[in-house]
Amino acid sequence: MLFINQLNKTKMSTRKFYKTVIQLEVLSEEPINDCVSLEELSREIEGGDFSGQLETVSSKEVSGKKMAKLLLKQGSDTEFFMLDEDGNDIE
Secondary structure, three states, X not given: OOEEOOOOOOEEOOOOEEEEEEXXXXXXXXXXXXXXXXXXXXXXXXXXXXXXXXXXXXXXXXXXXXXXXXXXXXXXXXXXXXXXXXXXXXX
16 A cells, blocks of 8 residues: 655555564684675584574564665665665655
C-alpha cells in the first residue's frame, strides 16, 4: 500500500524493513586483523584455526525513512531497497 504525499507527490513506503544486529565472537590464538572479511572469518571458523559463535543482539522493524538513513550511514545506496533518500518508494 502506498500513501501519496500531497506536497511533493512522492509515495511514502509502507513496506516493512528490519535492522538486525548480529554479534560474532571469535576465539583464536593470535589477534585478528581489523580488515579481515566475513568470508575469511567464516572459512577459519568452519575449517581453520578459529572457534566462533553467532548471537542475534537485536532485531527490530524500521520505517522506510529510517532504513534510508541507515543505508546511507553504512555507505550503501538507498536504491538497494528501491527507496529514495527520504525513504519513499521508487517506481
